[in-house]
């Protein structure tokens with residue numbers, strides 16, 4: 001959908017004297033994402049690891065290729081900083097950036113609490129269409145062997161009756177994210193041969209009816225990635241890179 005106008009990318013909106021410019025000028029310059037709706041999925045929930053929610057976590061659903069459970073706890077840094085919290089903070093930083101550019105932004109969860117669980121992956125996946133989003137980005141951190149670092153992106157494989165409607169656009173979104181993240185200075189994964197993985201087993205992707213990708217920002221078990229993921233400065237850095245990827249996709 002190209003009903004919006006993108007004339008300039010302004011990451012931090014410059015305050016303008018509203019009276020000084022004709023109507024519409026400010027919008028075109030300062031709010032390149034006006035009219036765009038973006039869904040962000042901060043993967044997992046802090047309380048997914050809370051044993052009192054074990055029954056909820058055990059719910060299952062077929063996702064087009066396999067049966068998967070509701071959700072998982074996610075990983076953590078060796079210092080114990082949880083993935084759910086990293087995802088949550090980056091998602092909220094990203095939301096602010098996108099909103100400053102005029103976008104409407106919806107998150108799949110409204111809190112990060114050890115007293116809360118989910119939503120399940122099938123509800124996360126269906127969320128983008130529910131809020132009539134142009135696209136959905138799911139934010140995660142990986143838990144790989146300590147030596148490897150860097151980001152990778154997962155796009156949905158084409159599954160008839162499930163993702164055939166979104167697989168090509170999702171692939172374009174994945175390529176835009178990869179390109180913009182590299183340009184922003186986030187290193188591509190050193191432990192995968194390609195920063196793009198196309199997978200058929202991810203419920204969050206398979207249940208989506210809008211273009212979608214999962215971005216694994218880095219390896220939480222790697223010292224350097226973990227330090228960046230745990231700091232507010234690092235979280236802001238990732239959010240800016242994700243925003244650049246979304247803008248790149250929308251500008252095509």
Ligand SMILES: [Zn+2]
Pocket residue numbers: 043044074075083140141142
């Ligand atoms: Zn995750």
